[in-house]
Amino acid sequence: MSANSPTAVVVLAAGEGTRMKSALPKVLHEICGRSLVGHVLAASGELDPGQIVAVVGHKHEEVEAHLATFAPDVRTALQPTQNGTGHAVRMGLEELAGGTGSPVSGTVIVVCGDTPLLTGATLRALNDTHAADGNAVTVLTAEVPDATGYGRIVRDGVSGAVTAIVEHKDASESQRAIREINSGVFAFDGQLLTDALGKVRTDNSQGEEYLTDVLGILREAGHRVGASVAADHREIAGINNRVQLAEARRTLNDRLLTAAMLAGVTVVDPATTWVDATVSFEQDAVVHPGTQLQGATHIGEGAEVGPNTRLKDTSVGAGARVDNTVADGAEVGEQASVGPFAYLRPGTRLGTKAKAGTYVEMKNASIGEGTKVPHLSYVGDATIGEYSNIGAASVFVNYDGEAKHHTTVGSHCKTGSDNMFVAPVTVGDGAYTAAGSVITKDVPPGSLAVARGQQRNIDGWVARKRPGSAAAKAAEAASRKPDSEA
Numbered sequence: 001m002s003a004n005s006p007t008a009v010v011v012l013a014a015g016e017g018t019r020m021k022s023a024l025p026k027v028l029h030e031i032c033g034r035s036l037v038g039h040v041l042a043a044s045g046e047l048d049p050g051q052i053v054a055v056v057g058h059k060h061e062e063v064e065a066h067l068a069t070f071a072p073d074v075r076t077a078l079q080p081t082q083n084g085t086g087h088a089v090r091m092g093l094e095e096l097a098g099g100t101g102s103p104v105s106g107t108v109i110v111v112c113g114d115t116p117l118l119t120g121a122t123l124r125a126l127n128d129t130h131a132a133d134g135n136a137v138t139v140l141t142a143e144v145p146d147a148t149g150y151g152r153i154v155r156d157g158v159s160g161a162v163t164a165i166v167e168h169k170d171a172s173e174s175q176r177a178i179r180e181i182n183s184g185v186f187a188f189d190g191q192l193l194t195d196a197l198g199k200v201r202t203d204n205s206q207g208e209e210y211l212t213d214v215l216g217i218l219r220e221a222g223h224r225v226g227a228s229v230a231a232d233h234r235e236i237a238g239i240n241n242r243v244q245l246a247e248a249r250r251t252l253n254d255r256l257l258t259a260a261m262l263a264g265v266t267v268v269d270p271a272t273t274w275v276d277a278t279v280s281f282e283q284d285a286v287v288h289p290g291t292q293l294q295g296a297t298h299i300g301e302g303a304e305v306g307p308n309t310r311l312k313d314t315s316v317g318a319g320a321r322v323d324n325t326v327a328d329g330a331e332v333g334e335q336a337s338v339g340p341f342a343y344l345r346p347g348t349r350l351g352t353k354a355k356a357g358t359y360v361e362m363k364n365a366s367i368g369e370g371t372k373v374p375h376l377s378y379v380g381d382a383t384i385g386e387y388s389n390i391g392a393a394s395v396f397v398n399y400d401g402e403a404k405h406h407t408t409v410g411s412h413c414k415t416g417s418d419n420m421f422v423a424p425v426t427v428g429d430g431a432y433t434a435a436g437s438v439i440t441k442d443v444p445p446g447s448l449a450v451a452r453g454q455q456r457n458i459d460g461w462v463a464r465k466r467p468g469s470a471a472a473k474a475a476e477a478a479s480r481k482p483d484s485e486a
């Protein structure tokens with residue numbers, strides 16, 4: 001907490017969000033890899049407040065469980081019934097006072113849990129204006145193209161000072177023409193807020209305690225009321241339905257991609273590229289169309305990912321190439337090559353210049369430097385050394401129906417196509433295996449393992465068993481050709 005930091009941030013997250021038409025509480029819906037309330041908490045954290053309290057109500061157990069994992073330092077206050085935003089803030093302040101009954105001093109910032117586009121910078125500007133002007137309350141406002149549904153900012157015709165906030169449902173025809181709206185975000189003097197909330201009434205169209213009434217109450221008591229106008233009205237958009245959820249996702253995605261591009265990342269098609277807020281890039285990374293990057297994914301310098309690729313919690317090393325791939329919890333080494341059409345599951349680690357090629361699935365597998373698994377293979381629960389080559393269509397048979405077992409293949413091995421490595425089994429350094437082998441026993445270093453049935457040719461079988469067939473005729477014709485052509 002620094003000198004200008006607020007004492008507390010109160011996040012309102014008790015509402016049901018009826019218009020989402022969802023079993024999931026509204027503030028738990030996600031955009032760009034984070035819940036709506038998660039984005040609000042991240043922005044709030046940038047203010048370095050003394051405490052953050054989230055007011056919860058509708059399905060509060062679910063919201064509390066989410067907060068306990070996402071933001072364990074955040075306290076929660078229960079608002080048992082949703083009696084309005086003023087009532088919600090009152091519950092938050094009671095939790096902060098910790099039953100002492102003494103009002104919270106210093107600045108209290110109030111934000112809504114459903115405004116995921118709000119930035120820390122805008123909150124800082126609000127907090128600074130509030131402190132610099134010595135206000136009792138400062139409301140964050142914005143001019144919007146369509147103010148329907150929002151509380152309107154009523155200003156004095158002469159001085160331009162904010163006099164009141166009037167809810168849409170309670171507004172007159174002329175007030176509804178106002179396009180400056182209440183964002184629902186405020187900076188308050190904590191003590192004055194506590195006093196004023198005690199005076200808020202419920203004689204409005206919704207029969208609720210409106211937080212917005214605090215403005216008028218403080219103004220009439222002779223306190224300073226101010227406003228901070230947001231530079232970009234899209235930042236304060238509250239999400240009420242799934243259309244707005246999609247719009248906000250698009251806006252936030254554009255913001256994240258713009259920041260990446262300005263930092264030196266090539267995004268070939270921003271319209272079909274989707275990133276989470278937690279994804280990071282190095283300079284000269286290239287992202288091809290149709291790519292989704294999620295969670296803690298990191299794309300190294302000069303690496304190319306996509307097209308049509310989804311990477312979650314995956315790190316891609318410098319200069320690596322990942323094409324038409326799905327990966328989750330994988331580590332791709334520098335200059336490694338993945339795909340097209342690879343599936344890397346948790347615990348996959350590809351070394352420098354290693355390869356997981358076409359139609360290759362890997363799980364809990366460590367692939368050494370320069371080792372290649374180029375075609376049609378499953379590698380599960382395995383360790384492979386350096387500069388080995390795994391033949392096409394090989395399966396690391398890791399599951400016996402009860403438990404998973406491990407396979408180790410050494411360095412500089414060449415295993416044949418269509419091998420089954422029945423774990424637990426070890427192939428030593430420099431060993432070879434024959435095509436079609438089912439490897440059930442350890443192969444010593446430098447040996448060739450052959451583990452397949454001997455071939456037996458039964459002469460004349462087709463002529464005897466399939467007389468007159470096309471196969472029999474072809475065989476007959478072949479037998480009449482001179483040896484050199486047969």
Ligand code: UD1
Nearest residue numbers: 012013014015082083084085088113150151182183184238
């Ligand atoms: C509110 C404001 C309105 C503003 C708009 C901005 C009031 C009275 N109105 O209207 O001026 O333009 O936000 O989006 O404040 N909540 C609770 N407990 C409650 C009621 C609400 O926690 O009892 C929470 C909701 O979960 C939500 C936030 O408060 O996060 C705002 O509530 P909502 O019902 O969406 O308010 P609006 O009617 O949109």
Ligand code: CA
Nearest residue numbers: 015084085206
């Ligand atoms: Ca409402």
